[in-house]
Amino acid sequence: MDHSGDIDNVFAHYQERVSGFVFDDKVASVFDDMIRRSVPGYATVLGMVHVFAEHFAQPNSNCYDLGCSLGGGTIAMLRGIKQSGCKVIAIDNSPAMLARCEQILQNEKSKTDVQLVEADVADMTFENASVVVCNYTLQFLDTTGREELIERIYEGMLPGGVLILSEKIKFENTQEQEFFTDIYHDFKRLQGYSDLEISQKRKALENVLVPDSTETHLQRLKNAGFSRIHQWFQCVNFVSFAAFK
Numbered sequence: 001m002d003h004s005g006d007i008d009n010v011f012a013h014y015q016e017r018v019s020g021f022v023f024d025d026k027v028a029s030v031f032d033d034m035i036r037r038s039v040p041g042y043a044t045v046l047g048m049v050h051v052f053a054e055h056f057a058q059p060n061s062n063c064y065d066l067g068c069s070l071g072g073g074t075i076a077m078l079r080g081i082k083q084s085g086c087k088v089i090a091i092d093n094s095p096a097m098l099a100r101c102e103q104i105l106q107n108e109k110s111k112t113d114v115q116l117v118e119a120d121v122a123d124m125t126f127e128n129a130s131v132v133v134c135n136y137t138l139q140f141l142d143t144t145g146r147e148e149l150i151e152r153i154y155e156g157m158l159p160g161g162v163l164i165l166s167e168k169i170k171f172e173n174t175q176e177q178e179f180f181t182d183i184y185h186d187f188k189r190l191q192g193y194s195d196l197e198i199s200q201k202r203k204a205l206e207n208v209l210v211p212d213s214t215e216t217h218l219q220r221l222k223n224a225g226f227s228r229i230h231q232w233f234q235c236v237n238f239v240s241f242a243a244f245k
């Protein structure tokens, strides 16, 4: 997938006061580069969304991409879905992201319909869903609303449906948290980010990206009713779960 965006230099210059991270036009214009260089395993996760969609999309059902950004997950699903009558519903509350997503999707030839929705995922109801992808989005929701969203997703899913939930995680054990943070920052340096970029983005994400632990995710998914949950992927402090109804 070529989003032809710019190189991410959002945090490259010293800022006297770093403000909270927002998905505005500046971020949207570099987001493909930003997420590939900031989320270890991102390309692998998208490749596997294709595989999951091919395997689990049911005929005449809905497939959701929650917090679709530029449509990485949406395109992976479109390419994977082989069943007829499916619709991909891609939701994001950032107008800047959705505008660019719409443009990018114009280059994507698929017989599966796509609907872009500008909305808060917390306000959505889900129905007739066979595949739900929520890649690196739950971590930006108010922690108090996360349980309800997962419950709503579960309610809207068909038997045999799958939720792919990918997230940055935190570790309860201090040593483990420090180890993974160090390795993650090394990964960012290898991707060409400077120490200034790393520290300013870290500050901007404080209280904006609030990661949960694996244990919290598993418990929340279980509480919502998911009968089978596999953590199928982890790369440093980023994981992905497949939860089945």
Ligand SMILES: C[S@@+](CC[C@H](N)C(=O)[O-])C[C@H]1O[C@@H](n2cnc3c(N)ncnc32)[C@H](O)[C@@H]1O
Residues within 6 Å of the ligand: 023, 035, 066, 067, 068, 069, 070, 071, 072, 073, 091, 092, 093, 094, 097, 119, 120, 121, 122, 134, 135, 136, 137, 140, 141
């Ligand atoms: C890290 S990005 C997701 C990346 C994307 N899923 C991908 O795989 O390329 C998080 C996205 O979620 C969106 N977002 C954050 N909170 C949201 C909410 N409450 N409702 C809808 N979208 C939200 C942001 O605008 C942003 O585009």
Ligand SMILES: O=C(O)C(=O)C[C@]1(C(=O)O)C=C[C@@H](O)C=C1
Residues within 6 Å of the ligand: 034, 035, 038, 039, 136, 168, 201, 202, 205, 209
């Ligand atoms: O935690 C970080 O430092 C990140 O850059 C991660 C992360 C994410 O997981 O969404 C944060 C913001 C951007 O959306 C891209 C990547």
